[in-house]
Amino acid sequence: MKSIIVPCLLVLFLGACNEFLSVKPDRKLAVPRSSKDLQALMDHVATMNYGFSAGLSEIASDNVFYTNQTWSSITSEEDRASYVWQKTPVASIYWNTVYRKVIAANTVIDLIDEVSHETLSQRNGILGQAKFFRAISFFDLVQLFAVPFDAASASQRLGIVLRLTSDINVPSQRATVADSYAQIIEDLESAAELLPIASPRYPTRPSKAAAYGALARCYLAMGNYEVAGKYADLCLQIRQQLLDYNQIEVRPYPFDRFNDEVIFYSELAGYSMLTESRLRVDTALMTQYLDTDLRLRLFFTKMTDGYYAFTGDYGQNNTAFKFNGITTSEMLLTRAECYIRNSRASEALNDLNTFKRNRYQEKSFVAFDGVTDAAILSEILSERRKELVFRGVRWSDIRRLDQEVPLELKRQLGKESYVLKNSDIKSFAFLIPTQIIELTGIEQN
Secondary structure, three states, X not given: OOOOOOOOHHHHHHOOOOOHHHOOOOOOOOOOOEHHHHHXXXXXXXXXXXXXXXXXXXXXXXXXXXXXXXXXXXXXHHHHHHHOOOOOEOOOHHHHHHXXXXXXXXXXXXXXXXXXXXXXXXXXXXXXXXXHHHHHHHHHHHHHHOOOOOOOOOOOOEEEEOOOOOOOOOOOOEEEHHHHHHHHHHHHHHHHHHOOOOOOOOOOOOOHHHHHHHHHHXXXXXXXXXXXXXXXXXHHHHOXXXXXXXXXXOOOOOOOOOOOOEEEOOEEEOOOOOOOOOOEEOHHHHOOOOOOEOHHHHOEEEOOOOOEEEOOOOOOOOOOEEXXXXXXXXXXXXXXXXXXXXXXXXXXXXXXHXXXXXXXXXXXXXXXXXXOHHHHHHHHHHHHHHHOOOOOOHHHHHHHHOOOOOOOEEEEEOOEEEEEOHHHHHHOOXXXXXXXXXXXXXXXX
16 A cells, blocks of 8 residues: 555554544544634644744755764764755654645545534634645755756656545656646635635634645745735735834844734744754854844844844744744745836835835935846845744745856865755755655656
């Protein structure tokens, strides 16, 4: 039998919720009675909101560095290899934890019309949540295990496994990159239609604004700036609150977990690699923050070894888990970038300066007035680089921006140098875990 994850995992992460959630994950044996049962699946935060594999992309990005001593002390051979972009299969946890979310979402989608609902809006809201979670899980995976999106070759290159049913007897097969993105978009568009416009009580539940934000992320990764800008704008029409960093007290982990900027809350996991005791911020990145940039002190803390650790996580985590949800600040920068790429300079500058006014010392703030579109774009990308650090989006940005301005990533460990060249980035994808290949028989990159 081919499947991605051992079926009993569904029991393991859902067993404690209620009577329905303790049954075996065989669809024929499941006997949900109401919307409450399916909502409990979507509200299992530990499974649905935590453990996104974008942590692996942070390990590979230019946000981080490890001293040779720290890197050598990491016991996971797969994690050490990921840091220097070796083409070896990654640890299975980066695959399994995300497909657990897919299993739960597919269970809800398959059973949505087999339970009773108090209202149609209740039914639609739960279905919309499931479509959203499945889509962002697929997006998380396609950023890691498939090559960057290129319209010219997307229909020929291998994408991810699109599990669209809770039936574990359906064989696993890899879709193309084009089909992978098409499914993500289809699910998110459906979610945007189904989800309510009102903000949920807790941002761990997706909303219409979250679906629009996820669509903006997806289209941005594809380099479709017109559509990405449209969805970022739709998101901001619903939610536009920005934190004024002038009002935030400077201390480690200064941000409230569910602060006003958070549209959807989720966390990535870097497991053995992204703990505060090991992770150090790239020194070249640190030089990009001006002294008047409030993020310099709100995001980072200087450690006893002379390097900086990231302590500005919106999840207030000092572990290997970091916030990677959707925020208004990200959407504002996305819309600004899309505006300037579509020759709408005045609107781009308005968004850029609205953002910067809330990130730089109030007394020293001077509005940016770039003369050329190129200068405005450069400033927006610079702010995006500094704002979204350790949010799990830098790798996606590297992949798309490399197609415009050739990038080169470097590591230095003792006397050994490692380089990921422009040509390598264009064709780079992490290798699927060995156990998954052996279990399913799917094709490796």
